[in-house]
Amino acid sequence: MSALTNAVLSFIIPGLGQAINGDRQKGIIMFAIVIFLNIFIYFFINNQFGHFISIIYSAYAAYDAYRTY
Secondary structure, eight states: OOHHHHHHHHHHSTTHHHHHTTOHHHHHHHHHHHHHHHHHHHHHOOSHHHHHHHHHHHHHHHHHHHHTO
């Protein structure tokens, strides 16, 4: 796979690109963070700002997967 493919996969499911790159522990941690972040956003910050935070985290995960390819 290419770095761009891993970045796109990691944007859709944060941590997937890191796992494909070979850093499974980091991928699992990033996936767990996004699960807890989305639960927190759903219950406490259910507005545009909360969704913006989720998108920013997904973008960071994509950037990290691209950078560590």
